[in-house]
Amino acid sequence: MTAIVDFLVKSRDTVQSAIDDARFIDTVAAISDLVTMSLRNGGKLLTLGNGGSAGDAQHIAGEFVSRLNYDRAPAAAIALTTDTSVLTAIGNDYGYEQVFERQVRALGRPGDVLLAISTSGRSPSVLRAMDAGRELGLKIVAFTGATGGSMPERADLCLHAPSDATPLIQQIHITAAHIVCGIVEENLFPRPGA
Template identity: 60%
Template sequence: MSTEIRAAILDSAATLQRLAADEAATGVIAGIVDLACGALAAGRKLLLCGNGGSAADAQHWAAELVSRFHYDRPGLAAIALTTDSSILTAIGNDYGYERVFARQVEALGAAGDVLLALSTSGRSPNVLAALRAARAKGMATVGFTGAGGGDMPALCDLLLRAPSEATPRIQEAHEVAGHIICAAIERRLFPRQP
């Protein structure tokens, strides 16, 4: 068992090392920070969505922004579209599961907002529908996916591809990137006084 544990840890570490060495990927992360900060500073909001573990990431990042990350500061406008069971089940029942995020984007999104959409495969129909809805509203679109990218590249202004095809490794890379993004947004918008 300990051999398997070490192998999983080393595999995760290798994925993160590839991410760190990829200048295009680190540039995308910096671009996401710039985009999010610009929207938030202009009074706009971030909407986040994903399925399964990616739904948990969307909720996690929204919580870090609305509450706090490293230190106390004013809350930031971030909404996870994965949390309201009444809305999700109503949309799923009335329009189908593919529309659970798109319908919320249509209702809550506005030009100048940013959609952060997570799909490890890049092929989740409800995430792709949300990206299309965001584009139609004049929102900026940011994607988080795996090495392949699936169908997300054509729908995203910025796309972070975790350098792996394995779902757990992709999600681990996304989680690290999300923490980096949340910390950078907090520092830039509310610099700590010395």
């Protein structure tokens, strides 16, 4: 029981740290505005990450394309973590470090938003994708941990989860993504009478 309570307390404290961090709140708002503007202007959201962050990338894209809080039109989002033929072909032919970079080069257009997720901020495949996105004129958003590794200098907006523990960082990332999606949903597809 102690391990359960300890983890829940750490989780609560991490969320409270995010609530208390004005920079965190401002960054979530700025990301919401950036994604809203991109989608409103015909752009799309590209998401990526490895491991648990790949799951988060897919989850986020699904919320945009399907729905989050209510029925509305779909919003353009693609998770670059889901096409096993593309992932394995690039990994085999070019090396795993290029699995996202080549997809960004194939699918990214100026005005799109690239959401790169890495708890450490040091994943070569993620960093290369960010560099490719910047080169192509995409807006780069990073979700990372407290230190951010090499992501902050590559990003237009960098959201730092206030933790160094991977599970807690990931909890903050998906929570922040839900907030962003909810705000974008309301901005682009306001509910009647809202």
